[in-house]
Amino acid sequence: MYPIFSARRAGCLNANNSLRLSGLLYLQNVLGRMLVGMREDIRRSLKLNRDLGRLLEQALEVDRAIKIGWSRSGDEIPKDGEMGVAPALPKGGRVRILGKLTDVVVPFASGGAFTLVGSADDYFGAWNSGANLIVERGVKNHLGYAMSDGRIIARDGAGDDVGATMSGGLLIVRGDAGKRVGGGMQGGIIIIHGDVAAEPGAGIQGGKIIINGRCPSPGEGVEFSTLSADELMAVNHEIDDASLEVPPDALCLIPAKQTSLRPLPPEAIQHGDWSTIGMVVGEHSDRPLHPHQTIDTMVILGERNIVEGEMEPEPIGLPLPIIPTIDSGKDLKGRHLSMQPCLVRREARSIDLVYIDSENIHEAHVHLPDSGGLVLDLFGLPPLTLPALDGLLVSLRSMVGEGRPFMLVGDVNSVERLHLAAASACVDGVISRVADASGIPAVAALPRTGRSAGSADLHATGIAVGYSLPWSASGNDLAIACAAGGSFVITRPPDEAGTTEKFDSWLEGLHCELRGEMVRLGCDSIDKLGRRNLRALDHETASISGLRLAGYGRPLPHWFAS
Known part of the structure; x- marks a missing residue:
């Protein structure tokens, strides 16, 4: 069964080797440097x-x-x-x-x-x-x-x-x-x-x-x-x-007049969603909550243990375990929007994270200084050794501000390499893109990400784990991500939330949906959600995800064997 972890608070981890080392030697180096601050x-x-x-x-x-x-x-x-x-x-x-x-x-x-x-x-x-x-x-x-x-x-x-x-x-x-x-x-x-x-x-x-x-x-x-x-x-x-x-x-x-053939990157494929995963009251759990009871849905990104010589952290708070992604942060105001950090490519507010990829990295120095942090997409960049990635992250940190949250995003098909890079680079979070060119089913992202995060020991070092979803998330999706050990999801708002007012209304709906799930499940904090609350609603989902099959009450036998 894949390991379950709950990384709600971001932190730092240290390593000094590149991926050219064997995985075992690399992890020995990482684990030997845990919790000692930045390199x-x-x-x-x-x-x-x-x-x-x-x-x-x-x-x-x-x-x-x-x-x-x-x-x-x-x-x-x-x-x-x-x-x-x-x-x-x-x-x-x-x-x-x-x-x-x-x-x-x-x-x-x-x-x-x-x-x-x-x-x-x-x-x-x-x-x-x-x-x-x-x-x-x-x-x-x-x-x-x-x-x-x-x-x-x-x-x-x-x-x-x-x-x-x-x-x-x-x-x-x-x-x-x-x-x-x-x-x-x-x-x-x-x-x-x-x-x-x-x-x-x-x-x-x-x-x-x-x-x-x-x-x-x-x-x-x-x-x-x-x-x-x-x-x-x-x-x-x-x-x-x-x-x-x-x-x-x-x-x-x-x-030459007849140029060489150029590789055409394959398109990302969305294979299903999480609608075949259900949320249930866990065994021996508390009774349902009162509807008026206080419920904690806050996630903090960027809290770190620091040592002398490091800058004080400047964490940001997510009122919900979600970071909506849009093109610009300009004029984002509203009851919920004013407090909700977003992932933007330009015109970031002081609470927004800037999305940096191969298309806009040359303009990073323009967009980063006034933002609340950044997310670096490794897809499209040249293959980076871990020392080269360290150097790139140092330069980007210096531009955005050393204390602000810094996260990496990559494809779920290469999540093991992504997590090793995150463990080496002292980042605050790491995000798996659920839909990539491999066509892996969306439900398979949960065990693959969970196993990889467990191997890299991200839980012990406080590196937050997120999922980038190709669909517009619901309150139920947020609960599933948290129960599976994630800290947050990244998602685009639905097409109908095209104005600031409708965007704010969509966020309000997510608040209500997630709180409704929490009341039903008897959990007053998203930190208390766990795998016990997840069920596969059909045999295929149970086979792929390792979750307990609804009505069967346990994972399918081949997951015990693995």
Whole structure:
């Protein structure tokens, strides 16, 4: 039977390994670090960003540069191991850092200049939209990922996927580069003064890859070209550095007239809902409540145990175990709406969570500062190692505010990986998307999520578990989610709740429905709902979910065997 847990209060968990480790070794590392607060390297990284933000404000007022890694007398004090450093560098900002940094350094930069006198790991300069970035020593994979403008120079080679999915700007590497240079790029120019590895330009749709070195034969959808005299002059004029100029005999890769076939992501499939699950009074439970009795339906997200050096938490309260999702938080007012946090993509209120995915992550620095927290959707982002995810989360935390709730969302078909990532990343909650491309029945999301959460020990570490539903939830759905061990659901309001007044009325109806269920079940708090209150109403649901079959009074035999 799948484990049942009740994670009502959010918290932190720590790990320092990537998913490349075996699951057992990874979990041993996680469990060995439980309840000891945030990892030291994450704390140092967040503190560096706090200090950097304060120094940038002062430096912009007097138009001066910032140097980090040197004492006042000029002695070297290099940084070592910080991640997610200097997110959203603003126009006019000038920063120079000495040290060996790790993942996701200077992401989301919109202007200014940044020089790293040292090395970096993955995603240096990712989502750059106008800054001038330099890394003096080696840099690893995904240099300049998804950049749209600006300039990046790596002076000592780079790893795989240089300039992947970039749409504009200039990216220069002096030294060799790894596999898939310019993979999926749509625009801009990449210049490699060295050799490149296999699959250069894989999936390229636009832009140019100029290679001053050896290059293997490109694959489908890519062809060799040469630069005309005018093009060469224009490129070297843009480079404006004699040591990095492109010679006349350099190779150029461009999209072929017949482009390569691109993968088409499958659509999410909704397979049923939770209408085949019933709620019953548990054995030996209390009698039904009085209709006028006080009932606790509140969920708190973002309460954490902190240690010295961490920022105070800024939790948010859900009056109901639900986070409605809509496009904008503008003008959301009403008896219930004024107190109800929502999940929005833009114009967030101070109580709203901002939904960040591959489509709007480059604008995260615009939407996050005034919000109450964020939810990061991992679907559509490149495959992230746990260190890279740590770096991304540090940078996003620094932009939204360290104390505010932070959650991850992913497909139920990969919920085990999602929960391990959540356990490593010190998040406040993790959300399983019930409908994904696998077509898994909605009722199967409960045992799969429950088993995975139990294996990752999310209950013991206070990480809240949620479900993202493809249908508009009812009060009964909220009760089912809580009884199955979840803390909340994410759902869109029904189509008929299109105005603010109707939206507020829908929330009022959910309040009444959930309270009615609680009165009937004899529970005065959603924390008291449990698996004893759930029944499968047909044989198929019992077979899939492991719930007791109504009339049979117990799970089907094969669940005992497992």
